[in-house]
Amino acid sequence: MRKTRMFSKIAAMMLVAVMACCMVASAYGEYKSSTTSLYGNCEYLAHSTLYVDGGNQFRAGATVRTANGSYVGSGAISLMATLINASNGSVLAQTGEIPLPSRNYFHMVTTDPYWTTTSVAGLGWARVDGSQLMRLRETNASAYLRSANMAKQVSTLAESMLTEDGTYPVNTAGETYGSVLLADMVGEDPDLISATNQKGVDGYIRVADVPTINPAVSTAAVQMIPLYDMNGNVIGSFELDIPEVDSTNTPNF
Incomplete structure (x- = not known):
């Protein structure tokens, strides 16, 4: 199903060191969450996106572009996208970290299509100008195809997954663990992120394990990261999506 891209935009917040974002109302098959952030002499707009491909098929995405349309060199921007089961907070699909393949003013990455009947959320991650990998606020399809309310789901997850003082629980090694959907509430990402692998095994993955992947040379090989x-x-493995990246297809911003 061809997606119709119609967005009503709100002004984004400018930050120097972190990406915090505001929800953007949208229609039809795409939902966006936006951030404006300043790094060095270049201002970037970053989006966390969830695509509804029709029925119960979804793709999580991440998009970054320069605010003024100025070009940056290959590798200046890298992205990864995460599709999450909003009901239990577990990652369902995850791309590798994909760098900008050639000089351009924008970059976008999506997961492979994923079929599910549960409520889902799309979460993008961005790295620009050598910054740390930053999580963009999630966006979800509950307003379009699902009756579930994301705020209520997050509150329910928090009750079952967080400690009494609103923090992630800590394991025997001193690492935090839980759903990344609760990161805004807690104020930090968990060390171990809840995930369900392709065999249906529940566990956790680490963002630090996600490799940088050049789709032009790596698509023939299956990329795996540990499931903990x-x-x-380690209790298994989690297979990463390796999306095709087309930097010549300019999106309609």
Whole structure:
């Protein structure tokens, strides 16, 4: 199903060191969450996006572009996208970190299409100008195809997953673990992120394990990262999506 891209935009917040974002109302098959941030002499607009491909098929995405349309060199921007089960907070699909393949003013990455009947959320991650990998606020399809309310779901997850003082629980190695959907509420990302691998095994993944992937040379190989239990013991593997990146197809911003 061809997606119709119609957005009503709100003004983004300018920050120097972190990406915090505001929800953007949208229609039809795409939902966006936006951030404006300043790094060095270049201002970037970053978006966390969830695409509804029709019925119960979804793709999580991340997009970054320069605010003034100025070009940056290859590798100046890198992105990864995460599709999350909003009901239990577990990652369902995850791309590798994909760098900008050639000189351009924008970059976008999406997960492979994922079919599910549960409520889902799309979460993008961005790295620009050598910054740390930063999480963009999630966006979700509940307003379009789902009756579930994201705020209520996050509150329910918090009640079951967080400690009494509103923090992530800590394992025997001193690492935090839980759903990344609660990161805004807690104020930080968990060390171990809740995930369900392709065999249906529940566990945790680490963002630090996600490799940088050049789709032009890596698509022939399956990319795996470890799946851990809550104490950081490897219990399996999680297969990463390796999306095709087309930097010649300019999106309609």
